[in-house]
Amino acid sequence: MRVHFDNVNMTARSGPNTFATRLAQRLLIGNHHVVLEGGDKADVSLVFIEPSGQPLAKKVVQRLDGIWFKPTEYHTKNVGIKALYDKADAVVFQSFFDKDMVEHWWGSNAERQRPTEVIGNAIDLTRVDKVTIPELAKIRASYDKVFVCSSNWHPQKRLKANIRLFDHLRKTQFPNSCLFVMGANPDAMTTDPHVFYTGSQPPEVYLQVFSVADWMIHLAWADHCPNVVVEALSQGTPVICGEVGGTKELIGHGAYGMVLKEAKYNFELADYDNPPDIDVTQVTFLPTRHDLQYDAIPTINIRDAAEDYIELFKRVGAR
Numbered sequence: 001m002r003v004h005f006d007n008v009n010m011t012a013r014s015g016p017n018t019f020a021t022r023l024a025q026r027l028l029i030g031n032h033h034v035v036l037e038g039g040d041k042a043d044v045s046l047v048f049i050e051p052s053g054q055p056l057a058k059k060v061v062q063r064l065d066g067i068w069f070k071p072t073e074y075h076t077k078n079v080g081i082k083a084l085y086d087k088a089d090a091v092v093f094q095s096f097f098d099k100d101m102v103e104h105w106w107g108s109n110a111e112r113q114r115p116t117e118v119i120g121n122a123i124d125l126t127r128v129d130k131v132t133i134p135e136l137a138k139i140r141a142s143y144d145k146v147f148v149c150s151s152n153w154h155p156q157k158r159l160k161a162n163i164r165l166f167d168h169l170r171k172t173q174f175p176n177s178c179l180f181v182m183g184a185n186p187d188a189m190t191t192d193p194h195v196f197y198t199g200s201q202p203p204e205v206y207l208q209v210f211s212v213a214d215w216m217i218h219l220a221w222a223d224h225c226p227n228v229v230v231e232a233l234s235q236g237t238p239v240i241c242g243e244v245g246g247t248k249e250l251i252g253h254g255a256y257g258m259v260l261k262e263a264k265y266n267f268e269l270a271d272y273d274n275p276p277d278i279d280v281t282q283v284t285f286l287p288t289r290h291d292l293q294y295d296a297i298p299t300i301n302i303r304d305a306a307e308d309y310i311e312l313f314k315r316v317g318a319r
Contacts, residue, residue: 001032001033001043001044001310001313001318002041002043003034003042003043003044003045003046004035004036004038004042004056004057005020005036005046005048006039006048006051007047007048007049007050007051007052008020008048010024010036013200014152015121015227016048016063017048018227019121019227022122022124022302023302023305023309025302026305026306027306027309027310030306030310039054039057041057042057043059043313044318045059045060045061046061046309047060047061047062047084047088049063049064050081050083051080059089059313059317060087060088060089061088061312061313062085062090063092063094064081064085064092064102065094065098065224065225066097066102066222067081067102067106069222069267069269069270069272070271071269071271085102086106088114089114089316090114090315090316091109091117092117093118093119094118094119094224094246095224095225095245095249095250096118097222097224097245097249098225100267101267105267114316115315115316117308117312119305119308119312120225120230120246120249120298120305121226121227121305122230122299122300122301123227123230123231123234123301124234124302125301126234127235127236128207128208128211128235131211132208133208136209136212139196142178143178144174144176144177145174145177145214146177146178146180146212147178147179147213147214147215147216147217148180148210148213148215148216148217148232148237149162149180149182150182150206150216150218150231151182151183151218151220151228152183152184152200153183153184153185153186154187154273155274155275156220156222156223156272156273157220158242159181159187160188161277161280162218163179163181164280165219168280168281169286173285173286177194179192179194180196180209181196181197182198182209183198183200183228206231210232210234210237211235213232213235215238215239215240215286216228216232216237216239216257217239217240219240219260219280220242220245221244221245221262221276222245222272223245223246223247225246225247225249226247229241230300233250233251233297233300234300236289236294238251238257238258238289239251239256239257239258240257240258240283240286241258242259242260242278243259243260244262244265250297250300251297252293252297255292255296256292256293256294256296257292258283258287260278260280260283261282262276262278262279
């Protein structure tokens with residue numbers, strides 16, 4: 001099948017582009033063709049969020065990671081997204097949270113009588129079998145517990161809350177522990193010598209960090225299906241998250257991690273750059289990995305995701 005990827009930059013490190021690159025590579029392994037131009041000559045166009053303006057195939061599938069829901073942005077930044085949503089042959093959502101939010105504002109897809117699928121972000125599941133970074137190995141050997149958080153940081157990701165939770169865990173349960181803060185533009189800094197800021201790192205580095213971490217802390221508010229959580233899970237690292245958003249779906253609603261309670265959110269327009277606070281003191285006990293259920297999480301294997309996309313393309317008539 002000839003698949004056109006629209007509105008994608010394969011050299012960028014953002015969430016949609018990272019997943020697009022992984023999906024394209026897997027489709028190529030499956031002997032499909034991936035094109036970034038000439039969509040009108042393809043069997044199907046997979047449009048990430050909204051059209052770029054180049055020609056599309058006769059069959060179009062839209063992939064959504066939610067919509068703009070800040071009050072000052074809802075009516076302006078969603079114009080192109082909504083226009084495609086109204087006419088696409090099928091829609092893929094990253095999480096059930098995203099599906100519920102979009103359908104809350106733009107109506108049910110069942111009424112449109114077109115297929116929809118929830119297909120989350122995914123990755124190759126190869127485990128890191130050896131730590132090759134001497135500094136990382138030294139840190140791992142120095143601490144009883146290693147925590148990690150990662151993002152392209154902005155207020156919605158709630159880095160301050162991540163650090164507060166780490167501080168709470170050090171004081172109450174794990175005095176000999178450290179936290180890695182990975183990713184660009186951290187918006188919360190601390191002088192705690194047990195918090196290590198790494199900046200943005202390539203896969204060969206961040207996967208090693210995830211492989212040695214005991215837990216990931218990801219308290220982002222109303223997140224969709226974060227690649228960083230998928231990457232951590234690929235290395236067997238359990239995750240602490242909040243209950244608003246799609247992250248909890250990735251960990252089987254707490255089966256492989258912990259979901260913190262927070263204020264109810266009913267998809268109203270909200271300023272995600274000023275997210276609500278979350279009570280980190282509700283974490284009074286962290287289970288061991290042996291008490292968690294890794295097999296309860298949904299598939300995060302890029303091979304499975306690629307097969308789901310091909311089946312959906314066939315359902316809309318792409319050949």
